[in-house]
Amino acid sequence: MALTGRFSLLVALGVVPVVLLGSDAGAAWAALVVWLVVAIGLGAIDLAIAASPRLIAVERELPPRLRLGETVRSELVLRNLGRRRLRAEVRDGWPPSAGVHGRNRARVDVPAAEGRRVVLALTPTRRGDRVTGAVTVRSHGPLGLWARQATLAAPGRIRVLPPFHSRAHLPSRLTRLRELDGRTPILIRGQGTEFDSLREYVRGDDVRSIDWRATARRSDPESPGSAKLMVRTWRPERDRRIVIVVDTSRTAAARIGDEPRLDTAYEAALLLAALATHAGDRVDLLLWDRRLRGRVHGASGPDLLARMVDAMADVDAELIEADWAGVPAQIRGVTSRRALVVLLTAADSTGSARGLLSVLPGLASRHRVVVASVADPTLEAAVRRRDELADVYAAAAAERTRLDADRVAAAVRRLGASTVAAGPADLPPALADRYLELKAAGQL
Amino acid sequence: MSAAREAETASTARTRSDRPAPAITPGVRRTLRRGRTWIVIALALLAGALVLVVVQGAVRAPGSPLAADNPAPGGAQALARVLADRGVEVGQVRSLDGALDAARGGATILLHDDLGVLDRERVRELASVADRIVVARPDFAALEVLAPGVRLAGAAGDAPADAACALPAADRAGALSDGQRLLAIDDDAEASGFAGCFPSGDGFAVVAGTSPDGAEVVLVGATTPFANETIDEAGNAALAIGLLGERDAVAWYLPGPGDADAADAPSLAELTPGWVSPVLVLLVVVTVAAGIWRGRRFGPLVVEDLPVHVPASETGEGRARLYARGSARLRSLDQLRIGSIRRLAAALRLPRSAEVDAVVAAAASTTGRPAASVRALLVDAEPQGDRDLVRLARDLDGLERAVHAAISPDQALEATDPTGRRP
Numbered sequence: 059m060a061l062t063g064r065f066s067l068l069v070a071l072g073v074v075p076v077v078l079l080g081s082d083a084g085a086a087w088a089a090l091v092v093w094l095v096v097a098i099g100l101g102a103i104d105l106a107i108a109a110s111p112r113l114i115a116v117e118r119e120l121p122p123r124l125r126l127g128e129t130v131r132s133e134l135v136l137r138n139l140g141r142r143r144l145r146a147e148v149r150d151g152w153p154p155s156a157g158v159h160g161r162n163r164a165r166v167d168v169p170a171a172e173g174r175r176v177v178l179a180l181t182p183t184r185r186g187d188r189v190t191g192a193v194t195v196r197s198h199g200p201l202g203l204w205a206r207q208a209t210l211a212a213p214g215r216i217r218v219l220p221p222f223h224s225r226a227h228l229p230s231r232l233t234r235l236r237e238l239d240g241r242t243p244i245l246i247r248g249q250g251t252e253f254d255s256l257r258e259y260v261r262g263d264d265v266r267s268i269d270w271r272a273t274a275r276r277s278d279p280e281s282p283g284s285a286k287l288m289v290r291t292w293r294p295e296r297d298r299r300i301v302i303v304v305d306t307s308r309t310a311a312a313r314i315g316d317e318p319r320l321d322t323a324y325e326a327a328l329l330l331a332a333l334a335t336h337a338g339d340r341v342d343l344l345l346w347d348r349r350l351r352g353r354v355h356g357a358s359g360p361d362l363l364a365r366m367v368d369a370m371a372d373v374d375a376e377l378i379e380a381d382w383a384g385v386p387a388q389i390r391g392v393t394s395r396r397a398l399v400v401l402l403t404a405a406d407s408t409g410s411a412r413g414l415l416s417v418l419p420g421l422a423s424r425h426r427v428v429v430a431s432v433a434d435p436t437l438e439a440a441v442r443r444r445d446e447l448a449d450v451y452a453a454a455a456a457e458r459t460r461l462d463a464d465r466v467a468a469a470v471r472r473l474g475a476s477t478v479a480a481g482p483a484d485l486p487p488a489l490a491d492r493y494l495e496l497k498a499a500g501q502l
Numbered sequence: 503m504s505a506a507r508e509a510e511t512a513s514t515a516r517t518r519s520d521r522p523a524p525a526i527t528p529g530v531r532r533t534l535r536r537g538r539t540w541i542v543i544a545l546a547l548l549a550g551a552l553v554l555v556v557v558q559g560a561v562r563a564p565g566s567p568l569a570a571d572n573p574a575p576g577g578a579q580a581l582a583r584v585l586a587d588r589g590v591e592v593g594q595v596r597s598l599d600g601a602l603d604a605a606r607g608g609a610t611i612l613l614h615d616d617l618g619v620l621d622r623e624r625v626r627e628l629a630s631v632a633d634r635i636v637v638a639r640p641d642f643a644a645l646e647v648l649a650p651g652v653r654l655a656g657a658a659g660d661a662p663a664d665a666a667c668a669l670p671a672a673d674r675a676g677a678l679s680d681g682q683r684l685l686a687i688d689d690d691a692e693a694s695g696f697a698g699c700f701p702s703g704d705g706f707a708v709v710a711g712t713s714p715d716g717a718e719v720v721l722v723g724a725t726t727p728f729a730n731e732t733i734d735e736a737g738n739a740a741l742a743i744g745l746l747g748e749r750d751a752v753a754w755y756l757p758g759p760g761d762a763d764a765a766d767a768p769s770l771a772e773l774t775p776g777w778v779s780p781v782l783v784l785l786v787v788v789t790v791a792a793g794i795w796r797g798r799r800f801g802p803l804v805v806e807d808l809p810v811h812v813p814a815s816e817t818g819e820g821r822a823r824l825y826a827r828g829s830a831r832l833r834s835l836d837q838l839r840i841g842s843i844r845r846l847a848a849a850l851r852l853p854r855s856a857e858v859d860a861v862v863a864a865a866a867s868t869t870g871r872p873a874a875s876v877r878a879l880l881v882d883a884e885p886q887g888d889r890d891l892v893r894l895a896r897d898l899d900g901l902e903r904a905v906h907a908a909i910s911p912d913q914a915l916e917a918t919d920p921t922g923r924r925p
Contacts, residue, residue, distance in 0.1 A: 060794075060795075060798040061791055061794045061795040061798065062795060063792075063795055065791060065795065066788055066791040066792040066795050069784070069787055069788050069791050070784070070788045072784050073781055073784060076777050076780045076781055076784060077777045077781065079777070080775050080776050080777025080778075080780070080781075081775070081776060082776050083776030083777075083779070083780075084776075085776070086776045086777040086779075086780040086781075087779075087780050089780070090780040090783060090784055093784075094784075094787060112522060112525045112529075113522050114522055114523060115520060115521060115522055115523060116523040137520070139520065139522050147800075149800045149801055151801060151802070151804050152804065153804045153805070153806040154804075154806055155806055163800070184809075186809075190804075191526075192526050192801065192802065193523070193801075194800055194801025194802075196800065207527070207798070207800075207801075208525045208526075208527040209525065209526040209527045209801045209802060210522075210523035210524065210525055210526065211523055211524045211525070211526050212523055311809070311810045311811060311812055312811075312812050312813070312814035313811045313812060313813050313814060314814045314815075318809075318811050319814070374809040374810075375809065375810065377810055434814055434815060434818075436815060437818070440818070441838075441841065442899065444892065444895045444896050444899055446892065447826070447888050447891065447892055448822070448826065450834060450838075450891055450892050450895040451822040451823075451825045451826045451834055452818070452819070452822040453838060453895065454822070454825055454833075454834035454835070454837040454838055454895075455818045455819070455821040455822035455825060455834075455837075456818055456822075457837045457838050457840070457841040458818075458821060458837045459817070459818050459821075460841065461837065461840060461841060461844075464844075
């Protein structure tokens with residue numbers, strides 16, 4: 059049950075008769091009692107006439123997923139199953155992070171056996187699953203004095219996907235990929251390249267790539283001197299495997315710049331996956347801390363990115379230490395071939411990186427390993443600022459942090475892996491560039 | 503506002519679900535069933551309280567002290583009943599007019615002015631009409647008018663055991679209970695005929711005499727001889743019955759509010775219009791209604807589980823504060839020196855594993871500074887105080903800038919790649 063402002067006003071208007079009859083105290087008291095009885099009686103009648111808020115069928119129409127930053131329409135169809143006209147206020151039980159526009163109080167007027175649609179605009183403010191469990195209906199009587207209220211179960215779920223802002227970097231990287239790809243064959247033979255074609259030698263080609271047998275075949279014995287030198291061309295190998303491991307442990311909860319490390323890692327993983335799938339490589343994703351939090355395996359093409367964002371959407375950093383000893387087994391479960399393993403983690407202090415360093419030798423012997431981590435761009439400025447004593451101590455602390463990160467990076471390189479470290483905005487393109495370098499060098 | 507909310511007719515093509523959505527809010531019956539225990543406990547408590555009230559008889563409003571119809575310990579119904587049984591006509595009056603009427607009829611007046619509402623004029627008026635007045639616990643005004651020279655003299659320490667006077671009722675009583683209050687008689691009063699009974703120290707529990715207005719006056723210091731609670735102790739009952747039973751009628755005069763002197767002045771209720779109190783009550787009701795209106799929650803609270811985000815720079819700030827609290831000047835400076843030496847080595851194209859001396863020599867030759875001062879800055883100097891630390895830290899920064907400026911005068915420091923690669 060609920061009262062309305064109109065009822066409070068009605069009670070307050072009792073001042074008029076009480077004051078008008080107020081010359082005599084007894085008459086004033088009588089007026090007060092009569093007024094209150096009338097007001098409460100009207101309220102009770104109103105309540106009795108109000109339609110039951112329980113006799114309502116609720117249907118939801120909701121897109122299953124959207125990207126963070128987009129706006130969707132959440133539609134709610136209320137069907138009045140009772141015999142009375144339903145005049146109600148409706149509130150949908152979305153949490154604050156679902157980003158409901160407006161006040162989330164819709165007024166509906168549903169005649170008996172009809173339905174009405176309530177439309178809300180949602181702009182979620184956080185990644186992950188936004189869940190609503192119930193719809194609250196407050197059914198007013200015709201006088202609008204008292205109301206009946208009930209909360210009806212009407213579960214709804216909308217999945218908010220990572221935004222993938224770094225796709226802005228994709229076109230330029232695709233252009234560079236095309237330069238590497240078969241359309242511009244290269245003359246450097248090495249591991250990770252495959253034979254592409256034979257063509258005539260032009261000045262500037264590497265003489266080591268001249269194919270003498272092909273040259274001999276092409277030369278005409280009848281006219282000596284017309285021999286054309288043939289060279290072999292190569293192109294980067296396709297169908298290499300890339301395994302992206304995102305560390306979702308406590309270090310990923312740290313916020314650098316505007317976003318936690320985990321979100322930056324997702325951006326980098328998405329950009330790398332988009333690039334690699336264009337290049338014809340196969341990408342697998344593992345989200346790992348002490349257990350497997352999410353996994354995408356065997357997807358390709360546009361399906362890959364869709365499945366990746368779906369897996370990432372609901373995974374947030376947990377405040378536990380990562381168990382790196384389990385990672386090699388997980389990678390073995392994804393591929394048995396040599397692969398490019400990208401570890402997106404925080405390699406910034408010797409203490410927390412010990413687990414990572416212990417598994418790197420084994421991984422690096424089987425795969426090419428890249429350790430990508432988000433660096434704090436404010437450290438550079440902190441090291442430079444030396445105006446007063448507090449600044450000097452802050453600079454010393456920042457320098458210490460950087461030296462630790464350098465030491466871990468040096469240890470990682472010594473163990474056979476390579477490192478990529480950049481600020482939150484720069485890490486995704488930096489990782490993509492490293493991938494392109496490796497691909498160009500045929501080192502995948 | 504955007505089209506955030508709108509209501510429109512649902513399309514009829516959809517699959518209709520004609521079953522009502524299950525309600526989460528419990529209905530009246532379920533609420534009752536769920537709260538059964540508490541309702542039973544509340545009802546039991548209520549019933550217990552009712553029984554207690556009935557048993558204790560506390561339902562009746564407490565009567566005035568010493569009233570003839572008050573059976574409470576402080577009342578005097580016992581005495582009134584006994585007198586009535588003996589044929590004495592007992593009437594209770596609450597106003598001066600009633601008391602005056604009774605006095606004219608020759609009744610004994612029992613005056614007990616508990617709240618002191620009677621002023622001197624009214625007491626004098628009563629005394630001039632009445633023949634016989636018994637005053638229980640007289641106050642200052644009554645004493646002054648009825649028995650000038652008799653003073654209040656505090657409480658008695660023990661029970662007076664001896665009447666020691668000629669008053670027949672006192673003589674018959676013989677002794678009184680504890681809790682008497684004493685009256686003192688000065689020489690003037692003694693001369694005008696006042697005599698005390700039941701002496702205790704300098705005072706008397708009962709004083710009898712004739713008032714200046716001619717009335718026969720008996721002053722009893724305390725109410726104990728009359729009150730239900732104590733009337734059966736010692737000779738209390740004998741004294742009370744003796745004093746009041748002398749004549750055929752007793753007027754039990756307990757002055758009411760109408761007898762007060764201030765009764766002529768208009769009260770607060772008479773000054774304010776009649777509607778003020780009802781409007782105040784109405785305001786309270788409106789406040790409660792508005793509170794329910796605004797306070798009723800629109801459905802259950804929605805739970806939101808927030809992810810943990812920790813600013814990464816906090817560890818660095820914490821470390822800086824630790825350095826500052828411990829005044830770790832040398833340690834802080836060493837961190838800055840290690841960083842500077844690394845950057846200098848990279849800028850000067852020295853290997854990462856280069857000795858410090860090599861870096862010092864290269865930096866000195868590049869900047870043209872003496873090697874000893876560069877070495878002191880990079881290795882040897884120890885900060886002697888906070889000011890020294892800040893100076894050394896700035897000098898380190900200055901040395902780096904100087905080296906960079908010497909190597910590539912065109913480039914700003916910020917544009918240099920810290921890894922030493924040429925762009």
